[in-house]
Amino acid sequence: MGDAPAIELNQVTVRHGKRTVLDIDDLRLTDERIGLIGANGSGKSTLLRCLNGLVTPSSGQVRVDGLDTAQSIRQVRRKVGFVFQDPEAQIVMPTIAEEMDLGLKAQRLPSSVRRERMADALQRFGLQGREEDSAHLLSGGEKRRLTLASIFAMHPDILVMDEPTIMLDLPGRRQFRRMIDPLPQRVLIATHDLELLEGFQRVLVLDDGRIHADGSPRAAIEAYLDLVDAREAAA
Numbered sequence: 085m086g087d088a089p090a091i092e093l094n095q096v097t098v099r100h101g102k103r104t105v106l107d108i109d110d111l112r113l114t115d116e117r118i119g120l121i122g123a124n125g126s127g128k129s130t131l132l133r134c135l136n137g138l139v140t141p142s143s144g145q146v147r148v149d150g151l152d153t154a155q156s157i158r159q160v161r162r163k164v165g166f167v168f169q170d171p172e173a174q175i176v177m178p179t180i181a182e183e184m185d186l187g188l189k190a191q192r193l194p195s196s197v198r199r200e201r202m203a204d205a206l207q208r209f210g211l212q213g214r215e216e217d218s219a220h221l222l223s224g225g226e227k228r229r230l231t232l233a234s235i236f237a238m239h240p241d242i243l244v245m246d247e248p249t250i251m252l253d254l255p256g257r258r259q260f261r262r263m264i265d266p267l268p269q270r271v272l273i274a275t276h277d278l279e280l281l282e283g284f285q286r287v288l289v290l291d292d293g294r295i296h297a298d299g300s301p302r303a304a305i306e307a308y309l310d311l312v313d314a315r316e317a318a319a
């Protein structure tokens with residue numbers, strides 16, 4: 085760990101119509117575990133989507149390992165694995181094995197390597213032996229594990245996840261945490277699940293598209309709570 089490529093944002097804005105939904109001066113992300121918190125609509129998903137070119141900045145640059153996401157989208161997507169908030173939006177194939185193989189085939193890996201990667205990822209995320217099961221009949225938590233396994237199998241350098249624990253019960257959230265803790269990748273997570281951020285190196289608080297606070301989980305969560313209190317008092 086520690087040698088995953090850096091993520092850099094320089095003078096980035098994202099505008100929709102007249103509205104600026106993201107406005108970030110300079111940001112360099114090199115920590116192993118990074119959280120992103122903030123109110124609904126504060127720009128978390130927009131920021132994450134900038135990291136693998138799902139959203140192109142209206143101005144400024146986003147670079148992953150020095151590659152501009154607007155120009156080198158294919159290379160950037162090999163480095164940045166993106167786990168969507170909604171597993172339903174990510175799962176497209178009928179069975180677990182076919183879903184896992186989709187990304188691996190796209191990387192043109194030989195079948196022996198694909199088999200190894202698949203077996204390792206299924207084992208890691210507790211889906212071993214279920215290769216032929218219907219992907220669409222899995223429970224919500226199992227679908228989440230399948231999406232993690234299929235992205236992990238592609239061996240990205242960075243894992244970006246948008247609200248990954250949103251549908252999980254307490255045991256499921258704990259299990260998710262145990263799954264991500266040993267991963268060698270840099271992990272970036274946007275979440276409303278503040279407990280998930282315990283032990284992270286760095287947490288950013290977004291407010292109206294801007295970085296309101298940036299620090300340890302404890303300091304960032306405190307800043308977020310103060311912000312929410314201040315907003316409530318002003319309302």
Ligand SMILES: Nc1ncnc2c1ncn2[C@@H]1O[C@H](COP(=O)(O)OP(=O)(O)OP(=O)(O)O)[C@@H](O)[C@H]1O
Nearest residue numbers: 100101105122123124125126127128129130131274
């Ligand atoms: N394609 C789009 N067109 C217009 N507005 C958009 C588009 N995408 C995002 N927005 C707006 O940008 C703002 C930030 O959205 P974003 O999804 O990044 O918020 P978020 O912090 O992820 O919120 P949540 O916690 O609800 O997931 C929202 O007000 C949203 O309506």
Ligand SMILES: [Mg+2]
Nearest residue numbers: 128129130246
């Ligand atoms: Mg979001």
